Amino acid sequence: MVLDIAAIRADFPILAREVAGGKKLVYLDNAATTQKPRQVIDAMSYFYENCNSNVHRAVHTLAVEATEQYEAARDSIADWFGAKRENMVFTAGTTEAINLVAWGWARENLGEGDVILLTEMEHHADIVPWQLLGEEKGIEIRYIPINTEDGTLDMGAFDATIEEVSLVCVVHTSNVLGTRNPIERIISDAHARGRGGAGAKVLIDCAQGAPHHRINFATLGAEFVAISGHKMCGPTGIGCLLVDEDTLTEMVPFISGGDMIEEVHLTHSTFQTGPQKFEAGTPKIAEAIGWGAAINWLSQFDMTEIHAHCRGLGRWTAEQIRGIEGMTVHGEHDSDSGSGVVSFLHDSLHSEDLARLMDAGGFAMRTGHHCAQPLLRAFGVTSSNRVSFYLYNTREEAEAFIEHLRDVVTRFS
Numbered sequence: 367m368v369l370d371i372a373a374i375r376a377d378f379p380i381l382a383r384e385v386a387g388g389k390k391l392v393y394l395d396n397a398a399t400t401q402k403p404r405q406v407i408d409a410m411s412y413f414y415e416n417c418n419s420n421v422h423r424a425v426h427t428l429a430v431e432a433t434e435q436y437e438a439a440r441d442s443i444a445d446w447f448g449a450k451r452e453n454m455v456f457t458a459g460t461t462e463a464i465n466l467v468a469w470g471w472a473r474e475n476l477g478e479g480d481v482i483l484l485t486e487m488e489h490h491a492d493i494v495p496w497q498l499l500g501e502e503k504g505i506e507i508r509y510i511p512i513n514t515e516d517g518t519l520d521m522g523a524f525d526a527t528i529e530e531v532s533l534v535c536v537v538h539t540s541n542v543l544g545t546r547n548p549i550e551r552i553i554s555d556a557h558a559r560g561r562g563g564a565g566a567k568v569l570i571d572c573a574q575g576a577p578h579h580r581i582n583f584a585t586l587g588a589e590f591v592a593i594s595g596h597k598m599c600g601p602t603g604i605g606c607l608l609v610d611e612d613t614l615t616e617m618v619p620f621i622s623g624g625d626m627i628e629e630v631h632l633t634h635s636t637f638q639t640g641p642q643k644f645e646a647g648t649p650k651i652a653e654a655i656g657w658g659a660a661i662n663w664l665s666q667f668d669m670t671e672i673h674a675h676c677r678g679l680g681r682w683t684a685e686q687i688r689g690i691e692g693m694t695v696h697g698e699h700d701s702d703s704g705s706g707v708v709s710f711l712h713d714s715l716h717s718e719d720l721a722r723l724m725d726a727g728g729f730a731m732r733t734g735h736h737c738a739q740p741l742l743r744a745f746g747v748t749s750s751n752r753v754s755f756y757l758y759n760t761r762e763e764a765e766a767f768i769e770h771l772r773d774v775v776t777r778f779s
Contacts, residue, residue, distance in 0.1 A: 367646045367669070367673055368756060369667065369672070370499055371675075371757075371758065371759075371760055372749065374758050375758045375760075377403040377404050377405065377663070378401050378402070378403055378404070378441065378758055379404060379407070380393075380401050380402075381401065381758060384728075385612065385703065385725075385728050385730075386705060386725060386726050386728050387726075388729050389726075389727055389728030391728055391730065392728055392729045392730065392763045392766060392767060393730045393759075394729060394730055394753040394754060394755065394763070394767065395495075395662050395730050395731055395732050395733045395752075395753075395754060395757065396577075396597075396706070396754040396755060396756040396759075397541050397574060397597070397705075397707050397732070397736075397752065398754070399596045399597060399599055399602065399753035400577065400596065400598060400599050400613045400756050401756075402599055402600070402601065402656075402660070402759070403599055403600070403663050405632060405660075405662070405663045406599060406600060406601065406656045406657075406659045406660045406663065407656075408485075408659075409655050409656055409658070409659035410601065410652045410653075410655060410656040410659075411433060413432070413652050413655050414652060416431075417430040417431040417432045417435060418432070419431070420432065420648055420651075421433040421436045421437075421649060421651055421690075422625060423625075427452065432541050432651060435651075435655050435658075436536050436649065436651050436655060438656050438658065439654040439657060439658030439659075440454065440456070440654065440658075442658045442661050442662060443606065443641075443657060443658055443661055444662075446580075446665070447576075447581050447582070447583050447591070447593070447606075447608060448582035448583045448584045448585065448586075449583040449584065450580070451639065451641070452610050452611065452640050453583060453610065453611070453614075453698070454606050454607070454608055454609075454641055455608075455609065455641040455644045455645060456604065456605075456606055456641070456645055456649060456650060456654060457592075457604075457605045457606055458603055458604065458605060458609055458650070459594040459595070459596070459602075459603065459604065459605035460489075460491060460572075460573040460592040460593060460594040460605050461491040461571075462605065463592035463607035464491050464492050464495055464496060464569065464571065464592050465491075465495050465592075465607055465620070466617075466620050466644060467569050467590050467592070467606050467607065468495035468496060468499050468767050469495070469620045470617040470619065470620040470644060471534060471567075471590075471613065471616060471617045472496075472499055472505075472617055473499060473502075473618075474504065474616065474617065474618045475616055476499075476503060476505055476532055476533065477503050477504065477505065478503065478504035478505070478515070479504075480505050480506070480532040480533070481505070481506045481507075481508055481527075481530050481531045481532055482496050482499075482500065482505055482506070482507050482512065482531070482532065482533045482534075482535065483508050483509075483524075483527060483528070483531040483533070483534045483535070483566075484496060484507060484508070484509050484510070484536070485509060485510040485512070485519055485535075485547070486509050486510065486511050486512045486740055486741055486744055487512055487517075487519070487535050487537060487539060487540045487542065487543065487545065487547075487738065487740075487741045488522070488535070488536070488571070488738070488740075488741075489537060489571065489573070489737050489738055490737040490738065490739070491571075491737070492535050492537060492569075492571050493740070494565070496535065497549075500600075503577040505737065508527055508531070510523050510524050510527075510536075510741075511523055511744070512741065512744055514744055514745055516697070516698040517540070517543035517544075517545045517696060517697030517698055518545060518547075518601075518698070519547055519548070521548065521551075524552065524555070525555075526556055528556060528559050528560055528566070529559050529560065529561075529562055529563070530557065530561075530562070531560045531561070531566045532560065532561055532566050532567070533566055533567050533568075533569065533572070534552060534556045534560065534566055534567070534568045534569070535569040536549060536552055536567075536568070536569075536570060536571070536630055537570075537573075537574070538570050538572045538573075538574060538575030538576075538579075538581075539574040539578065539704065539705050539707075540574065540697070540707070540738075541574050541707065541736055541737070541738065541739070542571070542697075542703040542707070542709050542738045542741055542752065543696055543697030543698075543704075543707065543709060543741075543743070544680060544697055544699065544705040544707035544708065544709075544751070544754075545697055545698070545704055546575070546703040546704045546705065548605075549570055549588075550586075552568065553570075553586065553587045553588050553773065554587070556568045557587070558673065560697075567589040568587075568588040568589055568590070569588065569589070569590040569591075570586070570588045570590070570591050570592070571591065571592050572591050572592060572593045573592065573593065573594045573597055574597065574705060574707070575705075576593045576594075576597065576598055576671070576684055577597050577598040577599075577672075577705075578672060578673040578676060578677075578705050578706075578754065579669060579673060580669040581593070583608045588627065589609065589610050589613045590603070590608070590609055590613070591607070591608040592607055592608075592609060592619065593605050593606050593607075593608070593658065595653070595656075595657035598660060598661075598664065599660040599663060599664060599713055600653075600656055600657035600659075600660035600661075601652070601653045601656040601657060601660075602653075602658070603650055604650045604653035604654055604657045605651050607644075613681065614640065614641075617643075617644070619637060619643060619644060619646070620644060621644070621646045621647070622635075622646055623640035623646040623647045623649075623696055624646065624647055625642065625645060625646060625647060625648075625649070626638055626642060626643050626644065626645055626646040626770055645758075665759070667757070672756075672757045673705075674702075675706075675755075675757055676705060676706030676755045676756060676757065676759075677703075677704060677705065677706055679706055679755040679759055679761065679764050680704070680705065680706035680707060680708050680753075680754075680755055680776060681699045681700065681755060681766050682697055682761070682764060683708050683709045683755075683767070683768065684710075684718050685699070686764075687708065687710050687771070688770045689766070690771065690772055690775055691775070691779075692712045692713045692714060692715075693710055693711070693712055693775070694710060694711050694712075694713070694776065695708060695709070695710045696709045696710065696711075696745055696750065704737045705754070706753060706754055706755030706756065707753075707754045707758075708753050708754070709736070709750045709751065709752045710750060710751055710752075711747055711749075711750045711751060712751075712775060712779060713779050715767070715774075715775065715778060715779050717733045717734070717750055717751050718734075718749070719735050719748045720733070720751055720777075721733035721751055722776065723774045724751075724767075724770060724771065724774065726736045727770040727774075729754060729766075729767050729770060731751060731753045732751070732752040732754070733750070733751050733752070733755075734749050735748065735749055735750075736750070736752060753767065
């Protein structure tokens with residue numbers, strides 16, 4: 367199936383707006399968050415206009431309808447990721463999901479003498495919680511370095527240390543380089559060789575992978591998978607942690623309060639089992655419904671076609687940027703793996719100045735450290751510019767971006 371980009375774009379009201387003094391919006395910041403189709407906006411509006419109520423707590427009509435929609439969304443999302451509903455904990459996004467693993471599982475099951483293995487390309491959300499936990503529990507944190515020539519992981523370093531590791535945390539796809547890591551090998555080797563052959567558990571950060579690939583939790587084999595809804599056309603403030611059944615029983619509550627309890631007494635409390643044990647308080651009802659609508663909308667497309675479209679735009683754009691004098695593109699974009707992310711830097715134009723000049727032409731792109739300061743330090747820089755494509759972007763937008771970028775560099779560098 368060939369993507370009908372014009373029909374896809376018609377579902378996104380924001381793509382029709384003008385910015386920067388009448389310039390047409392060209393949105394190229396999809397790795398930060400994707401835009402939302404009308405179907406997601408309508409689903410959330412319908413809930414608020416017709417069924418707004420809390421869930422699980424009452425038997426009146428609104429409460430029943432709200433609960434039905436909320437739980438239907440849970441089923442749709444879990445099914446999309448090849449998981450049972452018993453495997454999925456709703457979170458505020460990937461960051462909370464990773465923190466849930468850190469404080470709900472690792473804090474309870476790891477201690478002095480254990481080693482957690484990260485990578486140099488991790489998002490801060492997959493670094494800082496482990497540093498805090500390491501300081502508290504005496505856990506050693508190690509990092510797989512990257513090869514700066516092509517932006518890939520040094521798998522020799524992985525092989526040299528994996529036997530001493532209790533937990534491996536690795537990003538599926540880099541939000542800076544677009545690199546798709548060999549997670550299948552990492553998972554297999556961690557299970558076979560980690561902890562001296564006893565097996566290490568694995569957490570995969572799929573914030574950037576899920577928008578481009580059909581993640582199947584059942585076949586992937588990782589104990590933990592963290593995902594954000596807003597990077598795959600869903601609303602902000604909603605995500606999930608996928609956890610296998612055995613590991614879920616090893617976890618303790620991270621956030622406590624209403625709805626995750628079984629009974630509360632003045633002297634003690636007991637808790638629900640399964641995902642509900644980790645979903646305290648009023649849940650993200652409208653957000654879950656919106657994410658469910660996004661999943662239903664995405665289901666009409668072949669994810670391999672989405673990936674090929676985004677990767678193709680990224681590959682072409684990276685090649686064009688390399689041809690502009692003074693530009694450096696980070697990472698490798700020639701392979702079919704990876705994503706539609708391209709990070710680059712000019713040798714004399716500051717990244718923020720360049721971003722503002724591009725915005726004046728209507729082009730929305732990211733600038734800064736992208737919540738990945740250790741990765742940028744490996745390249746010897748403190749910030750970069752980044753464009754990232756999704757299924758509604760067009761070759762014409764990419765060409766217009768390159769034309770304006772060349773003009774800016776010619777005039778201001």
